[in-house]
Amino acid sequence: MTLLACSGAWAGVQVNFEQPDKYTDVPFSTPDRDVVLNGLADHFQFLGKSLPPGQQLKIEVTDVDLAGREDVTRRGAFAIRVMDGRTDWPRMRLRYTLEQNGKVLASGNAYLSDMSYLQRIGRYSSNDSLRFEKQMxxxxxxxxxxxxxxxxxxxxxxxxxxxVQGR
Structure with a gap:
């Protein structure tokens, strides 16, 4: 049921991706999909370094919809994502549990989205393929x-x- 599990003891974060081949919008090819999922897991683990010592965050990602839409008419050597800012904002569904010494501090289901992803000043470089998802x-x-x-x-x-932005 879980394709990819990433964890880092130093980060206090464990990320699992549930049935990523059924996600709304991730790359079709397995290598590209792995790059995206590993990038998301790395980002969660990076953020987890800011958790207080002894806390463990478990995240189970159940769906991902990347910013933009892949333009299948232009598919070739490069995947082209068209971003128009209308209905193509990034989204993610996940379940999480924050624990400390075996005691649950917080848990729940979360639906992340950023409808104004193209209007915001981002923290991440335009060279980062996941800059909009990371900001979210x-x-x-x-x-x-x-x-x-x-x-x-x-x-x-x-x-x-x-x-390509704004066709």
Missing amino acids: IDDWFRNTFNIKPKGRSKPVVSLQQRE
């Missing part, structure tokens, strides 16, 4: 755990994609 996750992490991200996670630049 930062907002959720700040609102849910009251922790402001310190710094930025490493950019995901290995996806071979070009983006």
Whole structure:
């Protein structure tokens, strides 16, 4: 049921992706999909470094819808994502549990989305393929755990994609 599990003892975060081949919008090819999922997991783990010592966050991602839409008419050597800011904002569904010493401090289901993703000043470089999703996750992490991200996670630049905004 879980395709990919990433965890880091130093980060206090364990991320699982439930049936990623059924997600709303992730790359079709397995290598590109793995790049996206690993990038998201790395970002959650990066944010987890700001949790108080001894806390463990478990996240189960149940759906991902990346910013923009892949333009299948232009598919070739590069995947092209068209971003118009209308109905193509990034979204994610997940379940989470925050524990300390085996005691549950917080848990729940979360629906993350950022309808104004193209109008915001982003923290992440335009070279980061997941910059809009990372900003959305930062907002959720700040609102849910009251922790402001310190710094930025490493950019995901290995996806071979070009983006076209506002066709």
